[in-house]
Amino acid sequence: MFVASLLLCAQARAQTLVYSLSYSETQASSRARFANVSPFPGGRSEEQNIAMMRQTRKNEIHAVSAVDGKQSLLFSDEGMHLEIKAMAAISPTGKAYTAGVWRERRTTPTPGFYSDDGVYELTLDGSHHFRKIAAAQGNQPLPILNPQGTKAALEGYANEKFVVSIYSVPEWKLLATWDLAKLTQTHCPGCTPTSHGWMADGNRLYVELVVVGEEDDDSAKADHPGTYILSGDGADLGAIPPETGAFHVPGYFHPKFIERQFLGQLPDGRYLFQDYGVKQGKPAGQTEPFLVLSSPDGKLPKNFPLKFPVGGYLSPSGKYFAFIERRQTPDYRSELHLWVKNLESGEEKELLATPPPNPPSSPEPNVALFVLGWMN
Numbered sequence: 001m002f003v004a005s006l007l008l009c010a011q012a013r014a015q016t017l018v019y020s021l022s023y024s025e026t027q028a029s030s031r032a033r034f035a036n037v038s039p040f041p042g043g044r045s046e047e048q049n050i051a052m053m054r055q056t057r058k059n060e061i062h063a064v065s066a067v068d069g070k071q072s073l074l075f076s077d078e079g080m081h082l083e084i085k086a087m088a089a090i091s092p093t094g095k096a097y098t099a100g101v102w103r104e105r106r107t108t109p110t111p112g113f114y115s116d117d118g119v120y121e122l123t124l125d126g127s128h129h130f131r132k133i134a135a136a137q138g139n140q141p142l143p144i145l146n147p148q149g150t151k152a153a154l155e156g157y158a159n160e161k162f163v164v165s166i167y168s169v170p171e172w173k174l175l176a177t178w179d180l181a182k183l184t185q186t187h188c189p190g191c192t193p194t195s196h197g198w199m200a201d202g203n204r205l206y207v208e209l210v211v212v213g214e215e216d217d218d219s220a221k222a223d224h225p226g227t228y229i230l231s232g233d234g235a236d237l238g239a240i241p242p243e244t245g246a247f248h249v250p251g252y253f254h255p256k257f258i259e260r261q262f263l264g265q266l267p268d269g270r271y272l273f274q275d276y277g278v279k280q281g282k283p284a285g286q287t288e289p290f291l292v293l294s295s296p297d298g299k300l301p302k303n304f305p306l307k308f309p310v311g312g313y314l315s316p317s318g319k320y321f322a323f324i325e326r327r328q329t330p331d332y333r334s335e336l337h338l339w340v341k342n343l344e345s346g347e348e349k350e351l352l353a354t355p356p357p358n359p360p361s362s363p364e365p366n367v368a369l370f371v372l373g374w375m376n
Contacts (some may be wrong), residue, residue: 004167014376015066016321017351018074018096019338020330021054022086022368023057024225029361032059035333049113049191050081050103057365059084061096063375066320066340071352074124082130084120089142090373091149091169092316096122098370121170124375134275138151145169145373146202146317151232151374154206155196156167162193164205166232176235184209188223197213204237205230208262227262245273245294249303252277255284266318270295272343274312291321304346307339315374319343329356336369 001109025033034052038044044052058078064071068178075096077084081103088098102116116138123129152167162180167173184191198205209225229237240262247254260275271294289308294301299324309323327338333356341348354369 002038004063010252011371015317015320016063017066017313017315017320017338017340018061018063018090018372018375020086020088020353020370020372021062022037022370023058023365024055024368025057025365026362027356028363029057029358032363033046034348046105047079049105051079053103053115054083056083056086061122061372063124065347066315066322066351069351072102072126074126075122078334079314080128082120084369086124086368087142088122088363088372089145090124090154090375091145091301092147092374092376093149094124094375095125095149095170096372097145099123099140099142099145100130102132110331143167146198147201150202151175151198153196157219164196164234168205176233177184180207182234183207183228183230185234188225188241189230190223191225195261197264198254199229200267203232205232206240206262206265217283225259226279226368232348240271240296241298242299244296245271245275245301246298247275247277247290247303249277249290249293251280252288253280254278255287258287263291263312264314264319266293266314266343267316268318270318272314274309291341291343302343304341307348310336310374311371313371313373316376320374322374324336324369324371333357336370338371 002323009036039299057285058076060285061072063074071267082100084100085098086094090096099169100120106114118132119134120130121133124221126367140307141155143154150169152169154165156163164178166176168175179180180193188209190211192212194208194210196207197215206229211225231237255278260273263272263274265271273292275290275292277290278287287361288304291304291306307325310326311321314321314323321341323339325339326334327337335356337353338351340351354367357366358364
């Protein structure tokens with residue numbers, strides 16, 4: 001019984017979804033919040049000055065169990081000198097990596113309030129612990145962590161080249177740097193990389209190449225878009241065969257103008273794709289989204305209907321897929337709904353929803369929802 005209980009607890013912990021809520025002021029909510037604050041810098045306290053410098057009221061990182069829906073607050077920058085970004089890379093070991101800005105008052109070299117942009121590691125246990133691990137690099141994208149949380153891939157664009165750097169985590173030691181140009185020149189000169197990530201083993205990566213713009217006959221023969229697999233040092237390991245994950249749903253046809261998207265690999269080796277189908281008899285533009293789960297040899301695929309997703313994250317266990325649905329209200333505003341789909345049963349469960357944006361006259365701040373990933 002003790003061993004069984006441990007296994008059940010481990011399974012529950014492995015299905016913890018992490019999301020963030022970012023609160024931004026409306027004109028009315030900002031006026032109400034600072035109504036009793038002096039309009040003159042010299043009449044405000046240090047904390048009031050820092051609060052007025054923030055771009056958001058607060059940013060929170062939450063966890064929700066895909067098993068029972070239980071939620072918990074992991075980190076909040078409310079009232080802190082550190083203001084974090086809403087998007088973060090989540091490690092299964094309970095860390096988050098995000099851009100942020102630290103603000104404080106200094107007396108030297110010139111008295112005043114100073115801001116320090118950087119990349120921060122947050123501890124997701126409610127302790128509010130954090131540490132700066134690097135200086136900010138402009139619009140540097142977030143690192144992509146492997147399922148084990150031991151390596152990170154960081155993409156950059158310099159001199160018209162896509163450069164990928166691989167780091168060990170948590171030391172952030174550079175392991176390898178390579179250019180994707182060789183891959184595109186070899187397989188698809190007219191393509192651009194649209195997404196990349198880690199395979200289930202945590203050592204190989206995938207890159208999706210998509211044709212950009214119109215092709216003539218010669219370029220079409222040379223271009224072979226698709227999902228390519230690379231080693232950690234950038235070695236070309238070949239492509240996922242085009243027939244793998246092909247869309248076949250009774251009563252539907254696949255529109256020619258849409259290509260499926262690779263979403264990741266399950267621990268058992270199966271691939272997960274997102275694709276679109278059109279019900280027989282309907283116009284080709286009336287597409288419906290599906291998840292396609294396929295073995296590497298393309299045999300015995302499973303197809304699940306899906307609500308129109310905004311992004312999506314496959315759990316490290318391979319059991320769940322989390323996504324956001326953007327739903328239009330009767331007054332033509334958008335509200336966000338967070339869903340998790342069970343890839344074994346096909347069942348969907350709504351975990352939470354955020355209200356649509358408020359008008360400028362609203363006394364309440366706006367709330368934005370983002371899916372960050374999964375944590376053990």
